[in-house]
Amino acid sequence: MSTSTTGSSPALGVARVLHDPLRVRLSGRGGQGIILAGTMLAEAAMEDGLYVVQTQTYGPEARLGASKSEVVISSREIAFPEVSVPDLVLCFSRDAYLKYGKQVTPDGFILLEETIRQEVPDARGHFLPFRRTARELGNDLSLNVIALGALVGLTQAVTRDSLRKALKARMKPEFLELNERALEIGFELGGAVPQNV
Amino acid sequence: MSTSTTGSSPALGVARVLHDPLRVRLSGRGGQGIILAGTMLAEAAMEDGLYVVQTQTYGPEARLGASKSEVVISSREIAFPEVSVPDLVLCFSRDAYLKYGKQVTPDGFILLEETIRQEVPDARGHFLPFRRTARELGNDLSLNVIALGALVGLTQAVTRDSLRKALKARMKPEFLELNERALEIGFELGGAVPQNV
Amino acid sequence: MRLVQGNEAVALAAVHAGCNFYSGYPITPATEIMEMMARQMPKTGGVFIQMEDEIGSIAAAIGAAWGGAKAMTATSGPGFSLMQENLGYACMTQTPVVVVDSQRGGPSTGLPTLPAQGEVMQARYGTHGDHEVIVLTASSVVEAYRMTVEAFNLSERYRLPVILLLDAVLSHMRENVEFPDVPVRERVMPTIDENFLPFGPDAPFVPFGSGHHTVVTGMSHDETGLPKALAGQAVQRILRGVQDRLAHDAREITFYHEMELADADIVLLTYGITARAAREAVGLLRADGVKAGLLDLQTLWPFPEWLILEKTQAAKAVLVPELNLGQYVIPVRAAIAGRCPVESLGRCDGELFTPEAMVEAAKALAHSLEIGGVAHD
Amino acid sequence: MRLVQGNEAVALAAVHAGCNFYSGYPITPATEIMEMMARQMPKTGGVFIQMEDEIGSIAAAIGAAWGGAKAMTATSGPGFSLMQENLGYACMTQTPVVVVDSQRGGPSTGLPTLPAQGEVMQARYGTHGDHEVIVLTASSVVEAYRMTVEAFNLSERYRLPVILLLDAVLSHMRENVEFPDVPVRERVMPTIDENFLPFGPDAPFVPFGSGHHTVVTGMSHDETGLPKALAGQAVQRILRGVQDRLAHDAREITFYHEMELADADIVLLTYGITARAAREAVGLLRADGVKAGLLDLQTLWPFPEWLILEKTQAAKAVLVPELNLGQYVIPVRAAIAGRCPVESLGRCDGELFTPEAMVEAAKALAHSLEIGGVAHD
Amino acid sequence: MTKPGIDLTPLLRQEMMPTVWCPGCGHGIIARGIATALMSLGLDMDQVAFVGGIGCSGRAPFYFDANSMHTTHGRALAFATGLKMVNPKLTVIVPMGDGDSMAIGGNHLIHAARRNIDITAVVFNNSIYGMTGGQGAPTSPLDSRSTTSPMGSIEPAFDTVELALAAGATYVARTTTFDFQEMPQLIAGAIRHHGFSVVEVLSQCPTYYGRLNKLGEAPDMLLYERDRTKLLEAFGPPPEITREEMVGQLPIGLFRDEERPEYVDQYHGLIARAGGGKSAS
Amino acid sequence: MTKPGIDLTPLLRQEMMPTVWCPGCGHGIIARGIATALMSLGLDMDQVAFVGGIGCSGRAPFYFDANSMHTTHGRALAFATGLKMVNPKLTVIVPMGDGDSMAIGGNHLIHAARRNIDITAVVFNNSIYGMTGGQGAPTSPLDSRSTTSPMGSIEPAFDTVELALAAGATYVARTTTFDFQEMPQLIAGAIRHHGFSVVEVLSQCPTYYGRLNKLGEAPDMLLYERDRTKLLEAFGPPPEITREEMVGQLPIGLFRDEERPEYVDQYHGLIARAGGGKSAS
């Protein structure tokens, strides 16, 4: 019996789509919230009415090493789920940069945690103080939310409102307020990056 | 790399071979020494310079039910190892008779333990008092040797000397003498059967 | 519309299909199914139990089935290997049970977090002795949902273990989905009398405690369930009976997708995650003037020979991309029996084929066969 | 000249081949191998150990191999299923070890004392993930002896687990034999330096305690043995490397017999115990004017495609009798790829094919294809 | 209740009789003990399930006219666990061989004990592998003969009772086929007990263990059992004797009978807490 | 010997450092304890073999510059048994996870103990499955949280020590990563001991066990270990306390250290009796 390919067909959304499909890669080391960030980004895109696939590569080895989470966002059904060359890259750690953070499409963006600059002097991309900001905010763990905010603040990959909704849906109530603040700070951080596209 | 089919090629022996190949089936229930009898018959045939294959069918179920041991003796290499229709049948128990003891080639022999007659009134074959003889000899376990002797006494499937040798090789010393007597009694029992071939 | 992970979809589908027993042992990349069932089962009044190993997991699932449950277990390669003996027990005893194997790189511990399709043949032949199983696969989250429900339905219908093959990518992948309403085959308790033959042809599955004192054994047995004389013939009859029923219903139990097959010169034959790149590849090939088409199987076993023959009738070549060194391509080749070349495209390094890699392979194949539409560069 | 049982021949051959470690768990019809090794090992200074199950048996054998022993274990279907996970470990770690599987009727407990050939595909594909193994088989007591020695030799040469498939009839059958003097591949301890790559291409097997601190892992690893980055590619390289070596040496490692193939219209393709009836059947068919021939394989895997193609070049049909419902016939059909019909003759009821049954099937095949020499009655 | 005076044949599956067991095999006496216990408890056979493994002992489920399962070697307790979890009304009895329960199946035994699931395991301990023809078992005494220890076993034997106690079984007893009064009584106690019970019954295998160890025929072996065991005084706790001392005076009796939360109950408590009221049972 | 003052790095496989373990994972402290023990015994690493299973703990063999084997989940002791039998000169150390040793591998553990084979098993007990991400283990305490017991575990935990004792291990100890003095000492004693040794080391898994059970970071977890254990007085026999009493005061120390015939020796005796003098070793 022949069955249909997917069961879903969302209406085309409103987000400004740089590329269609738009391929985003988030990377860092275990514990930095990469996968949660990917999930929230995907949910925001979904909220925007787009098709989305989120995948992840991690391993027991990757608990310390590099892991990545990829999100493909499109107005059409998405066939190939992984990302060969990303349009947007977010990167939190040295190892992740070395493994996943160097490649990007010509008009894409690479956003890097500031401290990578010290460890990899020739690293290329936009450096933003995710870690420091998180610490200042009082919670190291909001690193990923700040960075996600920055990504969206810069690129409008998804709408801010959708991302706010996604954050609300995924966060435990006790951490929500803090992270809502983190997100707004992230939007600002990202919005301030000079757009050379 | 192509290898030769077997590694052995015994000289054609001296035994009087009724059929070539000669197919013998021994059957009874677990503990009646069927397999040992088959092995000794096979070793005797080997001693006679013939090819031989001995197979057995028994099962956990067969510990009480019927089991069989088959010996194929031939002057040529033996291809098919099992016996479809035997030339000689030896049978020790009712169940074995019902399952394995009824079929024989037209000029073959069926030798049955005497008591089967009581349990299966319409059983057909030559009835011999294996069990009673063994008991009289003082060892129930020599049943199989007596019967084997009878088979060879009647049919000369192998030479008596070879069978004596095989017996010697397989028996524990403490039981040898008794079984040697059992074998001779068996030869006599078999020799006395009217040969209607 | 929800964003759902592949493993999550399997657990949700199982609950939808009426699964009320889950036993398992953690293993990457299948663990989330178990973790989700640990939360779902108590909520729905079903049973969740973490067993001491995978052997115990499938044993408990089979025991639960005979206790009246719709039972499932999930694992990955190493655990799937350990389950083989008892999978055979489920076959021999005609027990409905669903086994999910999320494939990772192997053999042995291999590449625990990376995808593979190394168990395509093991799923069919992994246990000793002759047997039939149904093996399904999926390439998207929504399909994982659908195929899980179908796995339960088929296991109920044929009283067979049904294996669902996923892989590390699909298990961990999230997509936004709207779950289709897949109909569920409910188990109906038949009225039985003392002449009931629990292993008769087409006999319904009647669990313990029903009043009929069934004997269930992995030994050869006849229709009563008892291991009797001539058991060899009895088991052959049962095994052939299953084979015949599945062959008879082949069209109903073979799930597949097709794409542009009508005039295809080159047929890509895929299953599981690989289908996604293939869909894109077919588009790219067509755009390049190569008449490519796709036959994407969700039902891997019983082997859909009839379908493959039907769909490749006019093909000039078949390309079988697999995340292994060439497994399913063998029966495909046997089926096609020389009517056209059947080419294997394999890898086992934990990576997916990109659409581009498939395009390249298809073009090379077309080129070598001088199939029209390919620029000879 | 001695009267020797099949299982006994395996044990004697193992001792001849230098086996000095046996671990096992009893199971019909393989138990006599174990019982004989229990007597032989202490006498020859080797180790015999009865493990707590078959998983432990093969684990101990692999451990012993890394301790420097030539190791063997033997089992039957249910135990063979349990060994699958660790068989994969032996593949992944390139460990020489010999595994004997005496096939009985299955699946599950099945027909414990009756013969079958139900594990032909399991032997190849039973463990998860891609891998290569060598699988041998035998049809007579003397061949069981020879193939056991060859199993050790091949496992030494390729650092692979080698599986020897017997069946309940051969295991328990006695024949009068003169054992051939099969040469033994001795293990030589190479001189190694600090640059030694224990898993490099063609690297010799260097057990523990040699001074090189080898790391052995079932995870993907590179030539040093360490599980490093890009392990996926590393494992693919190792697996492909093994495949290539075996393909290269195909003619040396493929053991077979042939009979009257030169002008055969109908080729019977057999392996194991089935070959015996086939030999007689070929004679009977020839006597009846049917040009039949026999290709009897002792090496089942790696699949000897080259040989099958070579030997069936002129055939008008191939008949594959197996004590299963049609397993090996599938790769045979894939190999022959339509050049002539390939027919399966299968049964799984615990009985052997008689020569007459094969004659009948061959004649029916000849008849259906209107191959000359068959009376059309 | 263990006195003669009852007709057990209604509990038997007539079409499977006589059993497959050898003449004089102790397994039949244990089967009788189980039947006696069931009869005395007056259980409805519709609600009794036997789950056996593979081995001579594993065949026991065939001979009871109940819900019967003959599973795979060593795994019976895992099957039984699934069965009991979804159908707690069933009285689940698991006849196991010593190899079945303590060689290949040792892990399932200790885990069932740990969970304290309400299942009764009856270990038919004949100190050998009967079904496969007399190989050594983890229960074979040091120096005893088997076809895999032809020169005498060099492996110390497991003590079923000690292991079951350490793993957490809440009812643990040992008895012999000689003790025709206590044996059914202990089994009945185990079935009644709410929790995981292990009753080890020392059983004679005249065909292999008896023959290989020159212990004579079945009647001699019954006396052998009598002589190598010693009743715990007043069913007390396990005595403080060394393994060596135990040889020749293996303690028999009831070693533990204690109430602890039972696993199925615990799970149903979890369902209640999770709000999944419509329990499977 | 357990005082600070030694350079352990020569025992480590430098190219595999740093380890894969999470920040603060107790497994590294146990690895250090093993290294300290080896150093104090002055063993030649050429003759030391590590055989690990699968789990975070199973990775330990990678970090020692010795003969190292990383096997399959739960089976390490079976591999080690074969290895030791053919090469008795090797000192065989088996680092095992609690799931590895007592869930899937429980049977091999009790059988190795029964045989009393000269192998040292070090159980890295973090009360959880670390490698797969925080599922319950048979050692997870009642009511503790894991991803497969989100409402608290309803299964009583195994007591490694009790089980090892019952199965016949001849050297049995428990200690914690907090106890940096005793831990290497007990491991060294186990390695020196001729027979099967089990040293259970309570280890912290801050990533899963700590997080799911709100026990804080690694430093907090060390204190938690301190507070839930109690040293056996003067390394005596196991105390007579109930399972319930043990919670909060799990006894630690050396529970058994006794000589009994060792399995490899026994086997070599058998070879001698069989006349197979040219032993494999």
Added chain:
Amino acid sequence: MKEPTLHFQQGDRQLSVQRDWCKGCNLCVENCPSHILSLDDGERIVVEDISRCIFCGICAVRCPDFVFTLERIASPALTMGGTA
């Protein structure tokens, strides 16, 4: 071919013997306090002299094959010898 069960009664006690299931193991023979049991040529149990039977049921508890059943029955009609 199944042999009918033999029934012997004394007072309210009835001893039934299902000879078909007997395997000739001698356990009852050696344990019967009255020494009235033996095996026939077919190695099946025979009650030699039921008049000396004390209806104790030891044969029943010793037999591994459910051959003997000792029951209390309602109507205490004394019938020596097989009734069926």
Added chain:
Amino acid sequence: MKEPTLHFQQGDRQLSVQRDWCKGCNLCVENCPSHILSLDDGERIVVEDISRCIFCGICAVRCPDFVFTLERIASPALTMGGTA
């Protein structure tokens, strides 16, 4: 990219620090009796004030990552600060 090991000496005692292997778990930080250890921005260990170190080696036995080694060395040359 491997950072060289730091060596600190006092009398015959030497404390070596392999910072590369540090994972920032704080075990040493919280257990150092002199409170002289902390983590830097990259979450790697720093010895803040070696002059207050009592060379007890507690950091070594607490660290799961073999970062610290406390050794007795033959030549008791006092060298404060990194030597390599």
